[in-house]
Amino acid sequence: MNSYDITLLPGDGIGPEVTQSVHAVMEVLQQRFPVRFNIDIKAVGGEAIDKFGEPLPQETIDSCLNSDAVFLGAVGGPKWENKGVYESPEWGLLKLRETLKVFSNIRPLSIYEDLNQFSPLKNDLIQGVEMVIVRELTGGIYFGNKHRSDLYAVDQCTYTENEIIRVTKVACELAMKRKRRLVSVDKANVLETSKLWREVVTRYVTEAFPQIHLEHQLIDSCAMHLVSNPRQFDVILTENMFGDILSDISGALSGSLGMLPSSSIGHKYALFEPVHGSAPNIKGKGIANPYASLLSLEMMLRWLGESKIADHLARAIKQAIQDKCFSKDLDKNSHFSTTDITLSVTSNILSI
Missing domain, CATH: 3.40.718.10 (Isopropylmalate Dehydrogenase)
Structure with a gap:
């Protein structure tokens, strides 16, 4: 059984909500496949400013440097808008990228046929x-x-x-x-x-x-x-x-930034995150789109060398989309919550 140390950085806004979705999917993948994820949750961005007085604490840096991969939710929000450049949540992210020496950001775009109507x-x-x-x-x-x-x-x-x-x-x-x-x-x-x-x-x-x-x-x-x-x-x-x-x-x-994953890769370290940002206007409403984060998780699995698991996750996500599990950023009339979409994907992981 392969075992991986993953640093999870929920961050601000809807970051904790979409990383909770990622955490839930990783738990189910462990049930379906012979793999183990040892998850260390740390603070970054505005959350870290509130707790530690700085956007990227040393304990977060240490965890990231000792992990096999880092997964980030999002940083930033109106609460910290008056901070100076080097004290802002966004500077924590920039400093993290610099610390990990992840110099290339890879952002794939694939158009799902079932989402064409939303473009x-x-x-x-x-x-x-x-x-x-x-x-x-x-x-x-x-x-x-x-x-x-x-x-x-x-x-x-x-x-x-x-x-x-x-x-x-x-x-x-x-x-x-x-x-x-x-x-x-x-x-x-x-x-x-x-x-x-x-x-x-x-x-x-x-x-x-x-x-x-x-x-x-x-x-x-x-x-x-x-x-x-x-x-x-x-x-x-x-x-x-x-x-x-x-x-x-x-x-x-x-149709939405909520569908765009990304990976930031260096010679040794890798950071994975959705493109959409912290979206503070929908924080806590339970309607955040988790697809970008789950697709970023797929990228993380491929980077770790777990292509079989990544392929299975990709099929589970595609099936959820084919079943019309649309988030509100795609379809304003949708009744599917972040949790509903996550449950659809995890169910597909166990059944297909």
Whole structure:
């Protein structure tokens, strides 16, 4: 029996609700398969600020560094909006990514046919859409030097050649397993960091992965194409802020950000989390969409090498969607709660 140490970080807003769903599904997977999850629950974000006075306490860091994988719910909320940049819940997440050295964020998008009705795009545009966005995660403007006065503010964006190469390698390895098509997104007509990005990506792909068809698009053009012709994309590679923007746009294709999972991968550690954020407006109402978290759990299982279990979980999730277990962010008339959807998935795990 394989045994894994998992650090679970519920966080803020609906984070505790969706991670509770993940916890419940892991418990059932242990019943169905010869696997053991040793779960250590720790504080992060606003919850950690309230308990420890900082968004990423040392005991949380220690647990994450000693785990086989880390699962995060969400951070942030209006309660902590007046905190300084380095005392905010979001800084706890940024610091966690930096501590774990998870430099590549992988955000897959698959369109479930049963959810086509909830997309704002026409069916003929989203039919068969299957893509992955690879976002550089520990560089760029989010991590650059920051300064603020009454009259001006500065956010510095920097990238090094090595930072660009290592995330490009991840994107290329994914592309080689797919259709061997890679679109690199930048703003090279304006930004010096983007000019470097384009030069390094071009050189690296040409030399290391000549089998891959490489195309460059500007961020504004790519955003337009993402909603006008999404089937053209297979693997999208881009820097930190642009990846944040494009992956949220891709959420519209599926009908809701509540359907988008993600993994953040480094050379040693991995962090898994839904894309949707803390959604404080629906906290405690029992209507949070757990699908993104459960799909992130599927990604975690694959990263751990448990592909058989991951495949089974994917089938269980698909069956729940086919049974029209829709959350309210997808269907405002739905009567299914977070718990209802979780029970549907766990039932499917035991029965299929």
